[in-house]
Amino acid sequence: MAEVIIVKNQDEAGALYAKSVADLIERKPFAVLGLATGSTPLVAYEHLALEVRDRGLDVSHVRGFALDEYAGLPVEHPESYRSVITRTVVEPLGLDPKHVHVPNGALETIATAGADYDRAIEEAGGIDVQILGVGTDGHIGFNEPGSSLASGTRIKTLTQQTRVDNARFFDGDMNQVPTHCITQGIGTIMKARHLVLLAFGENKADAVAASVEGGVSAMCPASALQLHPHATFIVDEAAASKLKLADYYRWVYENKPAWQGI
Numbered sequence: 001m002a003e004v005i006i007v008k009n010q011d012e013a014g015a016l017y018a019k020s021v022a023d024l025i026e027r028k029p030f031a032v033l034g035l036a037t038g039s040t041p042l043v044a045y046e047h048l049a050l051e052v053r054d055r056g057l058d059v060s061h062v063r064g065f066a067l068d069e070y071a072g073l074p075v076e077h078p079e080s081y082r083s084v085i086t087r088t089v090v091e092p093l094g095l096d097p098k099h100v101h102v103p104n105g106a107l108e109t110i111a112t113a114g115a116d117y118d119r120a121i122e123e124a125g126g127i128d129v130q131i132l133g134v135g136t137d138g139h140i141g142f143n144e145p146g147s148s149l150a151s152g153t154r155i156k157t158l159t160q161q162t163r164v165d166n167a168r169f170f171d172g173d174m175n176q177v178p179t180h181c182i183t184q185g186i187g188t189i190m191k192a193r194h195l196v197l198l199a200f201g202e203n204k205a206d207a208v209a210a211s212v213e214g215g216v217s218a219m220c221p222a223s224a225l226q227l228h229p230h231a232t233f234i235v236d237e238a239a240a241s242k243l244k245l246a247d248y249y250r251w252v253y254e255n256k257p258a259w260q261g262i
């Protein structure tokens with residue numbers, strides 16, 4: 001069973017992630033972080049930046065790999081995931097930009113960019129901790145429902161729903177949202193040694209319930225986390241509202257030995 005931690009608010013979630021990652025960097029200066037975009041992880045990066053500052057951590061050797069990128073969107077575009085990761089992770093944490101990778105969405109090379117990316121992750125020693133958000137339809141990265149649970153990084157077509165959801169970053173106009181993307185596959189994500197999925201708010205409640213307590217199915221990509229040996233869901237009360245075993249998860253967490261971490 002994946003671990004489910006039900007928190008009071010987003011700050012508590014961000015602090016749990018930040019402590020875990022800061023501890024990792026302390027014992028492993030060459031840590032490899034899996035990074036995600038979306039609004040959900042922002043609070044986690046903010047808390048991590050504070051931990052890094054307060055503990056005086058040296059992050060000059062930390063490597064990062066983002067989950068995904070839009071296809072055909074110039075990297076200089078403010079909403080390219082390269083730009084978003086630079087703004088929300090690289091700069092606030094003070095990471096070395098040359099150690100932080102984002103899949104290459106350039107159309108000319110996209111056919112081979114996925115395999116190159118998976119190789120780069122392997123050469124870096126694999127991802128230590130991958131942060132994840134979840135789409136309202138259960139997607140992780142940009143692996144939409146129906147994606148192979150064994151997939152590697154590759155080009156994918158975005159669903160209309162995801163384009164509607166993401167139109168808010170493109171002047172509210174879904175026609176400006178690219179139709180395609182390159183995303184780490186579910187198989188790639190599953191190779192990370194620790195997966196931390198964050199979800200906040202009522203509109204994530206169905207996706208969280210399906211991911212944690214539904215059957216493992218390509219129709220809900222995040223349900224693949226049930227097969228991972230170290231997956232942690234950190235959710236607020238609203239996102240947890242449809243979990244049948246919520247009281248049990250609370251009981252387990254309250255009785256967890258303090259030294260265990262997440």
Ligand SMILES: N[C@@H]1[C@@H](O)[C@H](O)[C@@H](COP(=O)(O)O)O[C@@H]1O
Nearest residue numbers: 037038039040133134135141142
């Ligand atoms: N590719 C990203 C996902 O990685 C993210 O999890 C999802 C949810 O975004 P948010 O966290 O803003 O709800 O949005 C996008 O589709």
